[in-house]
Amino acid sequence: MKTLIIIREQDYEWLDHFFPGIHPLLVPICNKPFAEFLIDFSILAGSEAIRLVMDGPLSDVERYCENGNRWGIPISYASIKNTDDLQTVIDKNQRFCSEDRVLIISGFVFIQYDKQYNYKTIFASLPDGEILSSNRGSLRLRGSRTETQHDMGNIPLSLLGFDSIDVYYQLCMEILNDISSPYVLPGYSNEAYCHIGRNVVISKSAEIRKPVIIGNNVQILADSIIGPKAVIGSNVIIDRESSVIGSIVLENTYIGEHLEVQNKIASGNILIEPESGISIAMDDPHLLTGIHQSGSAKSLFQSIVHRLAAILLITLQLIPFLLLTPILILQGKWKKSTNSYFTAVSEKYLILTTTTIERTGPFSTLAAALSLDRFTLLFRVLIGQLAIIGSWPVVATPSSITEYSKTKSWYRAAVFSYAETEEWPVNTGDTAIIERYYAAHGNPMKDIALTIKALLNRIHETNTHP
Amino acid sequence: MTFHIDTSTGKKLGIAALIGRIDSKNSSELITSFALWQQQTSLFVFDCARLDFIDSSGLGAIVSCLRNAIEHNGDLKLANLSPKVSMVFEITKAKKLFSMFPDTGSAIQSFETNGTE
Amino acid sequence: MIISENTFNNITVIALQGTLDARNATQLKQFKSAAASTTSVVINLSEVDFLDSSGLGAIVSIARVKRAQGGDVILACMNNKVREVFEITQVYKLFDIYDDVEAATINAEKKHTSL
Numbered sequence: 020m021k022t023l024i025i026i027r028e029q030d031y032e033w034l035d036h037f038f039p040g041i042h043p044l045l046v047p048i049c050n051k052p053f054a055e056f057l058i059d060f061s062i063l064a065g066s067e068a069i070r071l072v073m074d075g076p077l078s079d080v081e082r083y084c085e086n087g088n089r090w091g092i093p094i095s096y097a098s099i100k101n102t103d104d105l106q107t108v109i110d111k112n113q114r115f116c117s118e119d120r121v122l123i124i125s126g127f128v129f130i131q132y133d134k135q136y137n138y139k140t141i142f143a144s145l146p147d148g149e150i151l152s153s154n155r156g157s158l159r160l161r162g163s164r165t166e167t168q169h170d171m172g173n174i175p176l177s178l179l180g181f182d183s184i185d186v187y188y189q190l191c192m193e194i195l196n197d198i199s200s201p202y203v204l205p206g207y208s209n210e211a212y213c214h215i216g217r218n219v220v221i222s223k224s225a226e227i228r229k230p231v232i233i234g235n236n237v238q239i240l241a242d243s244i245i246g247p248k249a250v251i252g253s254n255v256i257i258d259r260e261s262s263v264i265g266s267i268v269l270e271n272t273y274i275g276e277h278l279e280v281q282n283k284i285a286s287g288n289i290l291i292e293p294e295s296g297i298s299i300a301m302d303d304p305h306l307l308t309g310i311h312q313s314g315s316a317k318s319l320f321q322s323i324v325h326r327l328a329a330i331l332l333i334t335l336q337l338i339p340f341l342l343l344t345p346i347l348i349l350q351g352k353w354k355k356s357t358n359s360y361f362t363a364v365s366e367k368y369l370i371l372t373t374t375t376i377e378r379t380g381p382f383s384t385l386a387a388a389l390s391l392d393r394f395t396l397l398f399r400v401l402i403g404q405l406a407i408i409g410s411w412p413v414v415a416t417p418s419s420i421t422e423y424s425k426t427k428s429w430y431r432a433a434v435f436s437y438a439e440t441e442e443w444p445v446n447t448g449d450t451a452i453i454e455r456y457y458a459a460h461g462n463p464m465k466d467i468a469l470t471i472k473a474l475l476n477r478i479h480e481t482n483t484h485p
Numbered sequence: 486m487t488f489h490i491d492t493s494t495g496k497k498l499g500i501a502a503l504i505g506r507i508d509s510k511n512s513s514e515l516i517t518s519f520a521l522w523q524q525q526t527s528l529f530v531f532d533c534a535r536l537d538f539i540d541s542s543g544l545g546a547i548v549s550c551l552r553n554a555i556e557h558n559g560d561l562k563l564a565n566l567s568p569k570v571s572m573v574f575e576i577t578k579a580k581k582l583f584s585m586f587p588d589t590g591s592a593i594q595s596f597e598t599n600g601t602e
Numbered sequence: 603m604i605i606s607e608n609t610f611n612n613i614t615v616i617a618l619q620g621t622l623d624a625r626n627a628t629q630l631k632q633f634k635s636a637a638a639s640t641t642s643v644v645i646n647l648s649e650v651d652f653l654d655s656s657g658l659g660a661i662v663s664i665a666r667v668k669r670a671q672g673g674d675v676i677l678a679c680m681n682n683k684v685r686e687v688f689e690i691t692q693v694y695k696l697f698d699i700y701d702d703v704e705a706a707t708i709n710a711e712k713k714h715t716s717l
Binding site: 074076077078081096097098099100101103107110111112113114115437441443444445449451452453455456457458459460 | 624627654655656658659660662663666682685686687688689690691692693694695698699700701702704705708709
């Protein structure tokens, strides 16, 4: 038997508001990523292979699960469109499904199972069709059964639709409290109700009250109280005299001194009250902050390289600029416009004056070919406001803000766009494709080569800005 | 921030409306304003209906206002706290220091029944 | 890069072998059945070990022309590296992608006959 897991963006979109930057399948439930529960269950049910299918981004979960070696089951991945119905999804994964029996888990649902049961024989004897369904998804079987019909009633399974932060919270608390431990949970536990990870430093005066799950690399400082009913993720610091009761602290979070976190969820700099769904983002070193792993050396190298390139380009363009610009201004072909643009940091805007040159006549064509319209922007690279090559700066308007917030992970406002290195882009969608590609595959040295390519491309281009 | 005196209960109550954010950048403004207001009365209600956000400095400023009021035999009560701001009070245990009311009217009324002087 | 053509279930299948990058993107765009605007094609990527943004550009441009004229480009059999590129750039949202060439041709044919 094989398992096909189908997860759609519309079902987990709500989660992004509370845990931005965490892939929905990697959201930890009692410190174990959601995807692992699905994998555990698939193995229990007798699957020989798993395919994960989504209409949204897969790379994070693919990076985590890889080819499934860790669990001893091959895992593969596929992308579908959000308009595909179930039959189309099966057709698109025809080679995977072939003639085998397939367990289809579809939707954003948590499967409540118990590892003590023999699901292998149960599933082998169930007829095909829908087995369980909930408001957010279903479990179904495709293909004929291999054993005689089992009594359909009372399969020890249920489905929990993940549709609100409160459901998530209640689920974690329930698993924490369940002594029968139906699931395999991470952490060392030599007593019931208490799992602790590696490299956990607990101050002598701190108190741990069961049930509690603590991840790896956690520091619990003096006079703190953890639990009862606390889940602490990895890389967390709970500062002195604070208490975490009935709450979940996700990884990379710092909880300040003298705080009382009760019936809450804290993730990085976001504090959530599960019952009401209210969340507040704060970056206050006395209260709550995210703990960030630094990538500073890489970005330092990048900014140095970009600035050197800008200096070089300024030197080369200086004389032509001084000679040609006055002529073009007199001819009326040098047009400036000033706008406010988004930057990679939210709430921070950049005011830029961009120039367009009308390519009519010998002087203006020459000026455009030499990319003199970008000359003034090069100085912004020197002060670190722009990169030399990256994404087209996006004009900040109330209507563009929602589109922009989806692009934040790869957006880097620059003088030139990666899209200018190629000839095929026809619209902003195409531009975004190339900008995303190089945001993932670029490096500072490649950026220089691409800038040169963009400059060369401008020489025979017919317009200066799409 | 706005401030006016309410005498509907027969006592002089300072009603201040806190607006926008009170954080490390502007929390000192609240403290200086409060010192001025204390020249007019020692009983206060902070109407937080339009208070969107506070951080630890903002909270510290409000708590120091409370302490100042009590030192002068007065009091400070809070009204209309948004759920978000309420959460900040809750985790810092500041919630226990204040009397909180769902609207300014009931906060004002509480001074009436409270019989201080 | 080697390009070969076949017909399966009445649908043209273009099979690519090698790397689809800036050097051979034009080669693909000029390939007869790729350039022909009305025929739907299935592009078999099983022997493509890597593609970059120009390669993507070639596939996107071909699809654009065909779709404007009622045809389509359907993709089959991506390996992990190719799938990764489609995913980071979000181009996967623009195409129907199958893990089997025959299934791709059956569905391409279904779409055709329903038009």
